[in-house]
Amino acid sequence: xxKISKLTDYGTVVLAHMARRPxxxxxxxxxxxxxxxxxxxxxxxxxxxxGAGLLYSSRGQRGGYCLTxxxxxxxxxEVLEALEGPLGVTDCSLAPKLCGQEATxxxxxxxxxxxxxxxxxLQQVSLKQLASDQTMGIGIEQAGxx
Amino acid sequence: xxKISKLTDYGTVVLAHMARRPxxxxxxxxxxxxxxxxxxxxxxxxxxxxGAGLLYSSRGQRGGYCLTxxxxxxxxxEVLEALEGPLGVTDCSLAPKLCGQEATxxxxxxxxxxxxxxxxxLQQVSLKQLASDQTMGIGIEQAGxx
DNA sequence: TTAAAGAGTACTATATTAGTACTATAAGAG
DNA sequence: CTCTTATAGTACTAATATAGTACTCTTTAA
Numbered sequence: 001x002x003k004i005s006k007l008t009d010y011g012t013v014v015l016a017h018m019a020r021r022p023x024x025x026x027x028x029x030x031x032x033x034x035x036x037x038x039x040x041x042x043x044x045x046x047x048x049x050x051g052a053g054l055l056y057s058s059r060g061q062r063g064g065y066c067l068t069x070x071x072x073x074x075x076x077x078e079v080l081e082a083l084e085g086p087l088g089v090t091d092c093s094l095a096p097k098l099c100g101q102e103a104t105x106x107x108x109x110x111x112x113x114x115x116x117x118x119x120x121x122l123q124q125v126s127l128k129q130l131a132s133d134q135t136m137g138i139g140i141e142q143a144g145x146x
Numbered sequence: 147x148x149k150i151s152k153l154t155d156y157g158t159v160v161l162a163h164m165a166r167r168p169x170x171x172x173x174x175x176x177x178x179x180x181x182x183x184x185x186x187x188x189x190x191x192x193x194x195x196x197g198a199g200l201l202y203s204s205r206g207q208r209g210g211y212c213l214t215x216x217x218x219x220x221x222x223x224e225v226l227e228a229l230e231g232p233l234g235v236t237d238c239s240l241a242p243k244l245c246g247q248e249a250t251x252x253x254x255x256x257x258x259x260x261x262x263x264x265x266x267x268l269q270q271v272s273l274k275q276l277a278s279d280q281t282m283g284i285g286i287e288q289a290g291x292x
Numbered sequence: 293t294t295a296a297a298g299a300g301t302a303c304t305a306t307a308t309t310a311g312t313a314c315t316a317t318a319a320g321a322g
Numbered sequence: 323c324t325c326t327t328a329t330a331g332t333a334c335t336a337a338t339a340t341a342g343t344a345c346t347c348t349t350t351a352a
Contacts, residue, residue, distance in 0.1 A: 001230045001240070001305065002150055002264070005340065009236050010259075016253045027297065036250070040343050043279050051158075060350025061296045084147045090155050094147070101182065107162045110276050111155075114222075120150070121260070130256050151309060168310050173328065193330065207327045208320025 008083040010037055011045045014077070015079060016131035019071035025064035034111070045083070052082030071128040077119060079127070089115040153228040156183055161200070162277035165217035166224045171210035191229070196244060198228030217274040223265060225273070233268070235261040 013035060018026055028046055032039040035139055046065050050057045054074065055065045067074065088094025092101075092108045093115035101108075148173040159181060176191055192211050196203045200220065201211045211217055213220065227233055234240025238254045239261035 001227065002148060002233055002235060003237075005149055006237065012257075013167065013251065013253060014188075031352065038342070041297080041341080042252055050298085054181075057298060058350085059298045059348075060293095061333070061352065067296085071191050080148065084334085087148055089148060089150055091149070091152065092294090101159065104182070104184075105278075107276050110271075110278070111158075112273060113266070118264055121177060121267065125260060130253050130254070133252075136312045140302080153310070184311070187310080189329080190311085196329090202327060204319085205317075205323095205327090205329045207321065208317070209328045210331085255329080 002089070004080060005084060005098050007041070008043065008080060010041060011049065011083045012040060012076070012079055012130060013037070014045055014066075015049070015074075018055075018065070018067055019074075019127045019131040022071055025058070025062075027064040030064075031059075042124050044087055049079075049082055052078075053084055054078065072126045074127040076124045076125040076130060077122040080111060080122065081131070087115070087119055089118060148235070150226060151230060153187070153191065154226060156187060157170070157195060157229045158222070158225055158276060160188060160191055160201040161213075161220075161273055163265075164211070164213055164218075165273045165277040168217055171204070171208075171212050173210040176210075195225075195228050198224075200224065200228055213273075217277065218272045221269045221275040222276060223268040226268065233261070233265055235264060260267070280285050282292070 009033070014031055014037075016034060017031065018024075028043045029039060031046070032042040035042070046055065046057070049055050050065065054068060057063070057065050058070050077087060086094055090108075090111045092105065093112045160177055160183075163181060165178065174189045176187060177183070177192070178188040192201065192203070194209065195201050199216060201216050203209070203211050219258070223233060232240055236250065236254075236257045239258045245291075
């Protein structure tokens, strides 16, 4: 259904929460409690996002996580790709040799185009926007072609 | 990875092929052979799309399938929804009561907005465009909000 | 030195996806 | 009228992905 996974969804919830206080340091336990998510799950997400470079972590007592960049500079694509790997609507728009039909497939190029558009949409959304109460305005226009 | 399933992908290949000859009647066996896809799989897809109202079917000798509407009037969303059910990037943008966080989730509205945009992109792409050799032109513009 | 916190690893249950096989039914050809 | 071709319906299996959890190790500040 063209869905992101539930874990990724939780990940965006966690990041959006952190984006509201970019100054603060958040521990996994605090986040889990504040957001009502299972601690183990939150831990897993934080670890993964740290590995992807989205978060700084500091250990020890009074340790925790914080964003590596200001929330308006982090796009949703980055977050999704950190948690799910490269974004591809179809196999062929992701990597070669996954489909088998590839060489002869007459619609591959068009799928790649669609993938690019969706990628663009998600790139335009920043973490700051995602965390915002205001409704986001993103429009689409038909540019040309047939 | 925000991906459609491989079966759905095959479905679009099949439909795009049929869209090039909207007059013709295609049997499952022919399509499977022409596209190099497994017959059983093609059969499954055709049945499902017929049930969803995208195809007419006629049985018996010289039977087969054809599109119920001209290819430029069939949007990609319809095809995806016929094969995968309602389109929802997140659980909460799909149906109530799937997430648990729903009531308190601060970013639900924004996800719903993103979902709407992606829905819009796929709605703008017709089967005729998908089947076309020409590169499609779809642009995105930032309209407002923050 | 101890307690709080992240890092690393491994595991299990469930759901989804992909692919296939078999039987029944309909309709045209001869 | 019956044979052949084709769709309709159903059911099943294997592989993969997802979700959630548990446990141990390491770091660091009080």
